[in-house]
Amino acid sequence: MARTTVAAQLAKLRKDREILEKREKALLAKTNDKVLGQIVALAKDAGITAADIVKALGAAKPTKAKAPRAAKKGALAGKKVAAKYRNPVNPEQTWTGRGVSPAWVQALKTAGTLDTALIAAPVAAQA
Numbered sequence: 001m002a003r004t005t006v007a008a009q010l011a012k013l014r015k016d017r018e019i020l021e022k023r024e025k026a027l028l029a030k031t032n033d034k035v036l037g038q039i040v041a042l043a044k045d046a047g048i049t050a051a052d053i054v055k056a057l058g059a060a061k062p063t064k065a066k067a068p069r070a071a072k073k074g075a076l077a078g079k080k081v082a083a084k085y086r087n088p089v090n091p092e093q094t095w096t097g098r099g100v101s102p103a104w105v106q107a108l109k110t111a112g113t114l115d116t117a118l119i120a121a122p123v124a125a126q127a
Contacts, residue, residue, distance in 0.1 A: 085117040094119070 043053065083094035087104045095105050108114040 083119055085114070086119050088117055 043049075081096050081098065084097040085095045085105060087093035087095075087102075089104065093102065093104060095102055101109070105114065105117070108117055
């Protein structure tokens with residue numbers, strides 16, 4: 001009794017797959033030809049020209065749409081927030097704690113002293 005190797009089995013399966021793919025393409029082509037024949041017959045009966053069809057297909061294309069924006073996350077997404085950190089070296093530079101951190105924040109993080117740059121929160125007026 002002869003045993004077939006895995007390689008031989010794989011080769012046979014690949015060959016079978018190629019044959020099936022060729023059959024699938026032939027069947028689709030035959031179906032498409034039939035549908036196109038029906039479309040051409042309908043167009044001729046209605047007096048529609050190829051130019052009319054091309055024009056209609058061009059009009060059916062959507063205009064160049066803007067890429068959809070990513071869904072915003074959280075209640076504060078996209079809203080202005082108060083600065084949370086101030087650069088001790090240059091007080092005009094602030095950072096909200098959102099997004100990419102500036103170089104001065106990175107330097108403070110590396111040194112482990114980012115808390116020294118925290119802006120004190122205003123005390124709420126008590127009644």
